[in-house]
Amino acid sequence: MPAPSIALIGLGAMGSGMARALLAGGFAVTVHNRTAAKADPVRDAGGTVASSAAEAARAATTVVLSLADEAAVEQIVFGELAGKWRPGTVVVDTSTVSPAFSRETTRRLAEQGVRRVEACVMGNPEMAAAGRLRVLTAGEESDVDAVRDVLAALGQDVRHLGPTGNASVLKLAFNLLLGVQTAGLAEAIAFVEAMGMERDLLLDAFDSSGWRSPVLAFRADFMRRRxxxxxxxxxTLMHKDLRFAAREAGERGVELPLVDCASDRFAAGIDAGRGDDDAASVVELSQRSRTGVP
Structure with missing residues (x-):
């Protein structure tokens, strides 16, 4: 019996990991990425590389999206793939977008006869490659059930949250916590260094303390290694998600002042040329301002 065929579009750090997890799960995986060289590791692992998103989608009735932002989703889903879906296609969209955009995307795809499962993922690239992500789904339960085997290959924990948009809300809530905590750890390091101590003294103590969490320790490791x-x-993605959360809350009359402050710090990181660095690089901003390094 041939392996079920999956298309995966978008091979950033998470998308590449998910492609490998699907291959390990026994799926035939066809991938496409705007930067073609990023597909080489997936090809080496046994995947097929398509020259376009349409070619990738043509090979499967389940299409997994792992795209950076709403503009990329718009370009791929309603640009390159418009009118080119196979009948009965289910889109598993792991892209982090705003709840409003998610609901509108689901509605527009339904008009084309395409079902969409909102599938926000939590974890890191290593967890993605091992199939150990946590997956938050939203949308029609029947659609989620139709791709249950795909979701099981991606995640150790799959949690359905109800109507479309709910998964995006929780994903932004978790990223809100991550952004604020990462900026807070960066300032703790800045304080320690300003007092003449090495950051490793703080990070060593942090590692065996009650303040440690797996997620924050992951960022701390970047800061330790510099x-x-x-x-x-x-x-750039951290800043995007914090702005989404602040905007959605603001539209409902809720202020998120800590999120606004953290967002400003990550914006400063982008301005300093660190947009493609890990968000943990925010720790270097205080060092830069103190030393006057350009």
């Missing part, structure tokens, strides 16, 4: 590429979660 190496921020390859990024697990780029500064």
């Amino acid at each position: 190496e921020y590429r390859p990024a697990a979660f780029r500064t």
